[in-house]
Amino acid sequence: MQLVDDADGALDSWARFCDLSDELFGGAGDLSAGPRLAPVVADLCARGLAELLRDQFIRSLEGIFRSNAVKKFWQQFHPYCNSSAVERIKFCVQENWPEDILSKALEDICLEKNYQEKCVLALVHSLQSYEDRSPHRKSKALDCSSSLMPRYQLMVSSVLLTTLPLSFPEILNVYFKKKLEELNIMMAGLDGSDPFDNHDLFERNSTSAWHSEMDIDGQEPGISESRNLVKNIGKVVRDLRYLGFTSMTEDSYSSAIIWLLKSKVHELAGDDYRIPVLGCVKKWIQAVPLKFLHALLTYLGDSLDNESGSSGLKSPLASRPSSFPGIGVPSEALVRWHMRLEYFAYETLQDLRIGKLFEIIVDYPESSPAIEDLKQCLEYTGQHSKLVDSFISSLRYRLLTAGASTNDILHQYVSTIKALRTIDPTGVFLEAVGEPIRDYLRGRKDTIKCIVTMLTDGSGGNANGTGNAGDNLLEELNRDAENQENVDYDDHTNIDEKQAWLNAESWEPDPVEADPLKGSRNRRKIDILGLIVSIIGSKDQLVNEYRVMLAEKLLNKSDFDIDSDIRTLELLKIHFGESSMQKCEIMLNDLIDSKRTNSNIKTSLSKTSQTVGTVQEETELSHEVLDATIISSNFWPPIQTEDLTVPASVDQLLSDYAKRFHQIKTPRKLLWKKNLGTVKLELQFEDRSMQFTVAPVHAAIIMQFQEKPSWTSKTLATAIGVPVDSLNRKISFWTSKGVLTESVGPDADDPTFTVVDSTSDFNKNSTVNQLSERFQITEEEGESSIASVEEQLRKEMTVYEMFCIAEPSYDKSLQQLQSFLSGLVSDEKLEMRDGSYLLRK
């Protein structure tokens, strides 16, 4: 009976409890049912039904929450979630989307939750009042009352998370991106003034009054605007957290910040390598995202919590001395954010720069700010290996190909060395990067020649000629070397114990990527010249090539001006040692001696000729026209000598000269190398004159036509003492200039050459109609006196190029084409029949 009574009572109480809770839930803000709940709850608890009661309460709350708030909440986002990817973009473009929907929906659901929380609190109070009265059961009921709220929170977030549409994070992301972008634009507009300066405003208001109006107190509208913006974002974040989306929210806004940072870095960095970017990025990080985060964190009350809680347990990260202007002592969360953002900025910029490293190095040294940025980034991230891998692959793809000229590769190599030397003074990465280039260059035949040219030519280390004229790579290297030496010198003189200790302290190990087999960096001072020489293998080869080139250059000189060569030689001596440059020095010395001897002989010759009289001056040449370079042949590279019979008048000059030399320098004798040297001459026609600078053989040929206007090639060859085929090759110079014409006589192998004397004749054969024209043949046209395989190859190459390359439009004049074709004819590659050129089979 007792049992039945009990059961009835329990059922009664249960029913009343259910009624009351329904009344409470449906009360629409009316919590009057709360106090009436207490006796019922106490009764049920006394019967040991506390847990059942709690579960029932939560379950009914869940039902209501699910059917009312959650459904409504998600419905707001349905249009977006149900649309296709294309339509979603349209949503994103809308101005106030998802801002309006999101804040509205959040407000609604938060209100609902807020109300339900009050209901929960009512039950908690009832439970607590019961507990207070019955101490012996305290433990169990207390359990119920204190776990009620957390259980409710858990229920809310689990309901929301289980019903979460997949694209909700996306919406959040779009929201934060849009807001941050808005903020960024606002900040860019402000630029300088500090909207978050009086940040304590947020702290003051953070606890409750987030609806309160901002006090604008006469500040710029932009500032209060941006502060309002942060406040709105803060509100959304708060609501989201309130609903249990804490981590999702954090994910969203951090990814939005990162995204913004990334686009900012890309925007700032761009393709301009001439300005440093890192400073701007850092400044921007402090100006926009950090200020935003600070405002947000303060608004949410996080920074206060952290500051009070973590003062004793400071993370090592926070010990970094970082205080932000206008923020004061930063909270730990903010410091972490700061580091995170900076690291990300470094990484982004680094990736961007590494991807473009090839272009950056092409632009070096204009691009050195970019290199400096990259260096700082790498110091932070330590991802040097990324640089090496990516750069090597772009080298292989873009530089080490058949299409790149050896010169370009070498220039890029030098720039690479210089650039990487800035990034990594230890040279470890340079070694890795340089190896493929060196390997590749070793496979090219003209490498040595190009290196020598690069070292000694006026345009020097800069292919585009932007450097100072006359400033070659060697001079630059020398300057570098001097600077380095000065530094070294300082090191040694000031070394006392203290300094030694400081040096020892500042010692840094090689990077981990260093190859232990290659020695430590003390032994590995970066020496550009050494690196270049290491391409070839030994300096002897380089010196030898230089000697050959120098010889050719000196022999083709028509004056004795060798100042720049002396300077170059002095520089080479510094790098390669005096003894290896000995022969080159003798060569230059020969030129100096020649100049002296030459003037000596000429003055004494002119004296004697004056005494002899001026009878023969009309026909004979004056001694003034003859200059001679007198060489110590043992020290020059082997010189190609060919027989050549010069005209008698010139021959007379030469022998007079030699005789005079023998008198002055007894018992030394002169041996003429008649095919070498240069001749400046003027061709005087009836109505015009032309000046040329040619090789002696060309002069000898044309001078023969003074006696007789027409020669067959065989007789002419005998007259000037050269083989016929060689003559045919040489004479094409004159036919190409339109001075001689070639006509095939009875014997096909023995064409006749006739001088084109008058303009009318001349016009028939050539389109040249200027009366006087000045031709200057370049070294390419003149026959090279030094045998060089590369030279030969290069010549062939230019011939082939003229056949192959059609891309740059043909810009040569008709005469140039004619000269080229007649060159081919004389090389027996083409033949000319009836005025048209045919390929010779």
Add this chain to the structure above:
Amino acid sequence: MKVKILQWHSVASWTWDAQDETCGICRMAFDGCCPDCKFPGDDCPLIWGSCNHAFHLHCILKWGRKLHLVHVVLSRVQAPGSLATVGKSRDLPFYMAPNFR
């Protein structure tokens, strides 16, 4: 047509014209220089003994000093062309080995 030569810049090499190729003392080429010299030509002249052998001047001086040859015949140097080459060294006493190999 007339050709007017404005400048004829030719190239020549010089030689001592010493019948022999190399100096008997240093075994270096006559047209080169002795081991102690840097530049050939004026800086490192030749000398002809009465035996008609040529040597680098510096070589023979060194050789003479080394052997303290006081009993050798003092011979006046006979240079084929005299003057320029020998001019500087004309008044120096030369100790020449009588039968220098």
